[in-house]
Amino acid sequence: MKTSSRKEVNRTCCVCRRTADKREFLRIVRAGDMVEFDKENKKNGRGTYVCKNKKCIEGISETNALSHALRCSVNSDNIKVLVEDLLGVIAED
Numbered sequence: 569m570k571t572s573s574r575k576e577v578n579r580t581c582c583v584c585r586r587t588a589d590k591r592e593f594l595r596i597v598r599a600g601d602m603v604e605f606d607k608e609n610k611k612n613g614r615g616t617y618v619c620k621n622k623k624c625i626e627g628i629s630e631t632n633a634l635s636h637a638l639r640c641s642v643n644s645d646n647i648k649v650l651v652e653d654l655l656g657v658i659a660e661d
């Protein structure tokens with residue numbers, strides 16, 4: 569499927585609701601009943617975004633922002649793995 573857009577589409581952090589260019593965020597996608605970090609930014613599926621900061625990433629496990637954004641219930645083990653993945657990425661910067 570081909571998509572085109574004339575202007576940059578801003579993304580919204582699912583935790584703090586900040587909007588910015590997608591490069592400022594980490595993408596999270598829903599894959600079946602699981603959610604995972606889309607490191608390459610190219611997985612298909614319903615996705616959402618979170619800021620590249622510890623506060624927002626940890627906010628994922630403290631709120632149900634992710635379940636709400638992805639319209640599914642995400643189990644706590646899954647969230648734990650996801651949060652660890654995301655924190656690992658910002659630690660590399």
Ligand SMILES: [Zn+2]
Nearest residue numbers: 581584619624
């Ligand atoms: Zn945020």
